[in-house]
Amino acid sequence: MRYAIPVIVLLGLLALFAVGLGHDPRELPSPLIGKSAPAFELAVLGGEGATRVRTQDLQGRPVLVNFFASWCAGCQEEHAYLMQLAADEHAPLVGIDYKDAPADGSAWLAKHGNPYQQVLLDLDGNTGIDWGVYGVPETFVLDAHGTIIYKHIGPMTVEAWNRDIKPRLQAAS
């Protein structure tokens, strides 16, 4: 009985540390979850002249917005899996090529394959800032109304897809 309180305190601390240290400090909660996707008006990669795509144009169906770049190692890491998702699951992927030279982006997609239904260009990175992107790749899940319902930070993985993305996508459609 004498030791009850110290033992309880110790267990409490251990539980606190287990939760705290289990967090990845690189994964920040986005304040944009539950809000409308920030407005953009972007050129299309390889698109004709003055075609612009706006945030509203993504509405009407759930969609995955994936920020990527040809210079980004993590994007290469997830790319094969994105290709697989596009082929097997018809994942509604929209790519935003972040701070990338269009020629580099095109060459990269030609080399590794293009899993996107549409690729938009964020040349100056301002759309990335508006969306709270701080390290590509990042993937946003939008419902049919254009509301951000989830954000995945870092390369897409099978676990993340099955646990975090797919159920939300299904619930939204």
Next chain:
Amino acid sequence: MKLLRALLLLGLFSLALAPVSAQVQAEKPAIVLTPQQEQRFEALLPNLRCLVCQNESLADSQAPLALDLRYEIRSMIAKGASDFQVKKYLTDRYGEFILYRPAVNLRTYLLWFGPLLLLAIGLIALYRFTRRAQAVAAPAVDEAALRKLLDDQAR
């Protein structure tokens, strides 16, 4: 040695020739601030976290995102935005984590006052512990008996 040097050179050359695409950092016109605005800009930056290298502030970081954000903040200040508006712009996008001193609100009470709470718990524990120890260490002294003992000895 010659062979080694040749190999090293070859390695360097192959690195230089490897097709590497780099992040595009657009050249943007410099933003001129008044001395007061410049002062506010300088004062604001050390309190903002660079999200790429999280232990550096936006004042120190050379990450491309930090450059972009510094530029954005400069242009906001040039257009007359208040410190509050700049911070709101950033927290709307990146969350409170970008502030090294997050606002005191319901969600951050524990963060701000947790240490005080721990200190209070520690002080209470210390107080109770020392009181108990005193009670054990200092048994009541029977003064009459003590005097008698001393008197006996003096005799």
